[in-house]
Amino acid sequence: MIILCILSWWKWNAAIKDCWKRDKTHFSSSISMKGRVDLSGPSDNTQEAGNDPELPLFTFDFIASATSNFDESNKLGEGGFGDVYKGLLPGGQEVAVKRLSRSSGQGQEEFKNEMILIAKLQHRNLVRLLGCCIQGEEKMLVYEYMPNKSLDAFLFDPTRQELLDWKTRYDIIEGIARGLVYLHRDSRLRIIHRDLKASNILLDGEMKPKISDFGMARIFGRDQNQGNTTRVVGTFGYMSPEYAMEGLFSGKSDVYSFGVLVLEIVSGRRNNSFHNMTNIINIVGYAWRLWTEARITEMVHPTIEESCSMAQVLRCIHVGLLCVQDHANDKARHAIGCSYASE
The missing domain is CATH 1.10.510.10 (Transferase(Phosphotransferase) domain 1)
Structure with a gap:
């Protein structure tokens, strides 16, 4: 009976791991498909009310170039999640880049939460999310730039x-x-x-x-x-x-x-x-x-x-x-x- 219990537990655990891997692969491929956009800057087209807005996926090199390799002169501020930098897209659009700090103790969960939430919200009194970067250990959110900063x-x-x-x-x-x-x-x-x-x-x-x-x-x-x-x-x-x-x-x-x-x-x-x-x-x-x-x-x-x-x-x-x-x-x-x- 002990051997049968151990065998059943092992098979169940293996099935869970296999399912998790499939879901993870599907999630990554979904983001990749959505991220195949023109990197001159995200479109300004308004999404229809019933559809989830697509969230463009930028590469790390693209964002590094837009922020002059995260130059200190482009730094707008910082928080528990990391630093915020001003960037300029090739089309001339100014953006604000929130870069998750690798040493941040709170950032991982909050980053995912913010990315999922704000991509679905559209209102003139909410800051607009233009895209994101998920590459290796780098995780960044790209927002519309607010020239007058914070209140x-x-x-x-x-x-x-x-x-x-x-x-x-x-x-x-x-x-x-x-x-x-x-x-x-x-x-x-x-x-x-x-x-x-x-x-x-x-x-x-x-x-x-x-x-x-x-x-x-x-x-x-x-x-x-x-x-x-x-x-x-x-x-x-x-x-x-x-x-x-x-x-x-x-x-x-x-x-x-x-x-x-x-x-x-x-x-x-x-x-x-x-x-x-x-x-x-x-x-x-x-x-x-x-x-x-x-x-x-x-x-x-x-x-x-x-x-x-x-x-x-x-x-x-x-x-x-x-x-x-x-x-x-x-x-x-x-x-x-x-x-x-x-x-």
Whole structure:
């Protein structure tokens, strides 16, 4: 009986390995077939709603040439996944190349997640993925280039804050909200971003916002409202209390992060810049104190006081505070999760 059990286990294990190898070969060949495109740059043709968009596969040599062999002068930034470089395709199109670091402890899973997710998402307030590179140990994502980089580069820079008048800030808030509504309700996939913050909001040449970095995102089924994880990822300060403490995430988690962003955009202050204030640990606590003391207008950044409609600013602050309610099931956060775009 022992010999028969061992023999059965061996045959089952061999069958599993054989199946895995066949699936891996099929997956690689599928990517290769999709990657046979004109390397002068991906087409701008819009995919039909019912079809998965093709994701062009670039070679390592092609991307190295586009970025001048990843020259330091083309480096746009870096993160836990690796570095981002500016590149120029032969047709003249500028691109941003996210290169997964070989020493990155978090990148492998996040890279695959981002590649699969964002290739299926099309919205004017989401950054567009143009292609990828999977060659040996090299893994890279090629995005449309955002000339104004990220929101935090303007919002928290004393020399550039003045470039963000109230109309621009309001348009950015509205654009982020529209992008979230698409992710949560209007796309074919229901996506929870899980890492919404100022550095993940990119700005195009017209200062229009685009949500980026979907490495931490999760897909929800249409009937699924909440998920749970033992691995809490994201950025403290933007995390909702139920996610940071219990690992529970849902659309309300992104709504909480959106509320923090709104308060940052109105005040021009980082979420974690209040450590020197008594009994204030972040921008949420600061806003609630001013609100309860009827001093909320003090939160408005001085550079926008003259250009703004104070009624509109106060409405944005009110929306931000509704989004950052402590309890996920609070009617206010629940309601705002369904209506923040139309507001």
